[in-house]
Amino acid sequence: MRKRILLLEDEQAIADTLLYALQSEGFEVRHVALARQALEAFQDNPPDLAILDVGLPDGNGFEVCRTMRRTSELPIVFLTARSEEIDRVLGLELGADDYVVKPFSPREVCARVRAILRRSAAAMSTAPFPVLTTAAEASDGLILDEAAQRFRVGNALLPLTRYEYLLLATLMRRPERIFSRTELMDLVWGDAPHTADRTVDAHVKLLRAKLREHGVKTEVIQTHRHMGYSLRLAG
Numbered sequence: 703m704r705k706r707i708l709l710l711e712d713e714q715a716i717a718d719t720l721l722y723a724l725q726s727e728g729f730e731v732r733h734v735a736l737a738r739q740a741l742e743a744f745q746d747n748p749p750d751l752a753i754l755d756v757g758l759p760d761g762n763g764f765e766v767c768r769t770m771r772r773t774s775e776l777p778i779v780f781l782t783a784r785s786e787e788i789d790r791v792l793g794l795e796l797g798a799d800d801y802v803v804k805p806f807s808p809r810e811v812c813a814r815v816r817a818i819l820r821r822s823a824a825a826m827s828t829a830p831f832p833v834l835t836t837a838a839e840a841s842d843g844l845i846l847d848e849a850a851q852r853f854r855v856g857n858a859l860l861p862l863t864r865y866e867y868l869l870l871a872t873l874m875r876r877p878e879r880i881f882s883r884t885e886l887m888d889l890v891w892g893d894a895p896h897t898a899d900r901t902v903d904a905h906v907k908l909l910r911a912k913l914r915e916h917g918v919k920t921e922v923i924q925t926h927r928h929m930g931y932s933l934r935l936a937g
Contacts, residue, residue: 704730708749710740723808737761756782767796768888777818855916873933882930
């Protein structure tokens with residue numbers, strides 16, 4: 703089955719060049735020029751990888767990435783004319799897998815896409831699905847069941863509110879990665895834009911209490927001063 707690529711690029715000449723290169727490599731490509739079209743395409747028929755331009759007439763690729771990351775871990779590559787380090791860092795911190803600065807070689811973009819898809823396929827083939835675990839499971843038995851959208855400690859369910867579950871699941875999907883409060887607000891409370899960022903701290907406190915109460919002795923959620931939070935791997 704051919705891999706599906708979603709290409710968000712508003713400059714037609716660049717889009718045509720990439721379309722030709724990607725289709726020549728055997729990819730099935732859906733091209734859109736607006737952020738809203740990209741999100742509609744993402745919902746209608748989720749791709750295997752998304753290539754997102756940053757500067758768009760109706761928004762930017764960073765916001766599209768934030769929205770996609772609320773529900774999906776699909777590989778994402780940014781295309782942009784911005785070469786400043788802060789933009790590259792922001793893109794990668796949002797969860798992008800790669801960042802290509804214009805002008806670029808279409809053949810290089812294809813090579814990067816193939817490499818990312820290979821890594822993604824390898825990770826999926828070795829990961830237990832639909833259950834994810836952390837190394838803490840060996841001592842504390844904390845298990846994330848993605849299909850049922852719940853956590854277990856051993857054989858017991860961990861009673862969590864919706865936002866507690868989303869927060870812990872976000873951290874657990876990328877153990878050891880430090881998420882800033884702003885990132886967590888975007889990923890967990892995206893449907894509640896007027897929520898204060900101190901909500902993150904309050905939910906972390908509640909989660910730690912519930913984890914201890916249900917036998918998770920390890921301090922699983924780590925605080926990184928002036929940076930954010932991460933989920934700690936045991937060992």
